[in-house]
Amino acid sequence: MSLKRKKISVIGAGFTGSTTAFLLAQKELGDVVLVDIPEAENPTKGKALDMWEAAPIQGFDSYVTGTSDYKDTADSDLVIITAGVARKPGMSRDDLVQINQKVVKSVTKEIMKHSSNPTIIVLTNPVDAMTYVAYKESGLPKNKVLGQSGVLDTARFRAFVAEELNVSVKDVSGFVLGGHGDTMVPLTRYSYVGGIPVETLIPKDRLEQIVQRTRVGGGEIVNLLGNGSAYYAPAAALVEMAEAIIKDQRRILPAVAYLEGEYGFEGIYLGVPTLLGANGVEKIFELDLTEDEKAALKKSAESVKSLMSALN
Ligand SMILES: NC(=O)C1=CN([C@@H]2O[C@H](COP(=O)(O)OP(=O)(O)OC[C@H]3O[C@@H](n4cnc5c(N)ncnc54)[C@H](O)[C@@H]3O)[C@@H](O)[C@H]2O)C=CC1
Ligand SMILES: CC(=O)C(=O)O
Numbered sequence: 001m002s003l004k005r006k007k008i009s010v011i012g013a014g015f016t017g018s019t020t021a022f023l024l025a026q027k028e029l030g031d032v033v034l035v036d037i038p039e040a041e042n043p044t045k046g047k048a049l050d051m052w053e054a055a056p057i058q059g060f061d062s063y064v065t066g067t068s069d070y071k072d073t074a075d076s077d078l079v080i081i082t083a084g085v086a087r088k089p090g091m092s093r094d095d096l097v098q099i100n101q102k103v104v105k106s107v108t109k110e111i112m113k114h115s116s117n118p119t120i121i122v123l124t125n126p127v128d129a130m131t132y133v134a135y136k137e138s139g140l141p142k143n144k145v146l147g148q149s150g151v152l153d154t155a156r157f158r159a160f161v162a163e164e165l166n167v168s169v170k171d172v173s174g175f176v177l178g179g180h181g182d183t184m185v186p187l188t189r190y191s192y193v194g195g196i197p198v199e200t201l202i203p204k205d206r207l208e209q210i211v212q213r214t215r216v217g218g219g220e221i222v223n224l225l226g227n228g229s230a231y232y233a234p235a236a237a238l239v240e241m242a243e244a245i246i247k248d249q250r251r252i253l254p255a256v257a258y259l260e261g262e263y264g265f266e267g268i269y270l271g272v273p274t275l276l277g278a279n280g281v282e283k284i285f286e287l288d289l290t291e292d293e294k295a296a297l298k299k300s301a302e303s304v305k306s307l308m309s310a311l312n
Pocket of ligand 1: 012013035082107124127149152228
């Protein structure tokens with residue numbers, strides 16, 4: 001019996017989009033369609049062909065194609081939106097809202113003309129507000145539209161903790177809540193190293209420095225690169241979420257999800273712990289928070305709300 005292969009469309013063939021497409025193909029999560037604007041059609045086709053030519057060497061059977069025609073995305077199971085502008089030094093994610101909302105709206109409209117029930121994962125920044133734009137434009141149920149921030153932010157925290165303690169990253173777990181901005185809320189109280197609370201392993205002031213580095217982790221890379229923003233870790237984060245959904249893994253991962261009362265917020269997208277499976281966001285977990293954590297999350301939600309109020 002042969003199973004139908006999944007189809008994954010990646011919109012935006014820039015740094016994050018093309019890296020994501022290659023990782024998806026390497027993991028054989030489905031056939032991958034890489035999409036960019038008509039002016040970039042040849043480079044998009046070229047990148048896709050280059051990836052496909054790696055298939056015999058890497059031994060993957062996922063087919064990768066490049067296009068600017070949304071007809072080629074027809075019947076996608078999963079769509080990943082990376083299209084838009086990335087941060088330059090001195091720019092905040094929030095500066096991107098005006099430019100990127102037009103992009104996300106238009107690509108979502110095109111996607112929905114050709115796929116009736118895809119799951120959409122948004123990466124484009126400011127991701128909390130852009131996920132809301134995709135949700136509204138798509139008309140899909142809230143569980144089918146989500147955004148990526150927490151897997152990346154948590155990975156950064158985990159990497160810094162592993163480095164600090166000189167232990168394997170595999171043994172470090174964590175949770176970053178809130179918006180994908182400098183107000184994000186890394187929850188050290190829910191972070192463990194091999195089951196041992198991280199707060200008992202790293203002195204408070206040092207842990208606070210790690211938390212702060214996590215909060216500005218995106219900016220650290222922007223400053224080092226000089227002409228763009230992070231893409232290897234963001235692509236890896238997208239692929240972890242995609243795998244959870246495509247394979248119905250029922251992973252518990254942070255995602256930008258639509259809140260209707262959870263954590264006391266109504267009608268906004270925010271980073272929270274979720275259960276990711278075949279139906280997208282299958283559940284939102286509400287953690288017990290201290291008063292300080294609640295206040296930090298509220299501040300983060302306020303910053304997302306102020307971005308949302310800038311949407312047309
Ligand atoms: N949420 C997160 O954790 C992260 C978010 N990002 C965001 O993802 C976005 C993409 O970042 P990069 O890939 O580094 O940027 P990039 O500039 O390398 O790629 C963006 C691509 O989008 C394409 N594009 C623009 N308008 C389009 C349209 N209407 N239709 C199709 N394609 C279109 C561009 O031609 C370009 O190829 C940025 O907004 C960035 O801030 C990036 C990393 C992490
Ligand atoms: C680009 C971005 O949002 C990040 O690296 O966190």
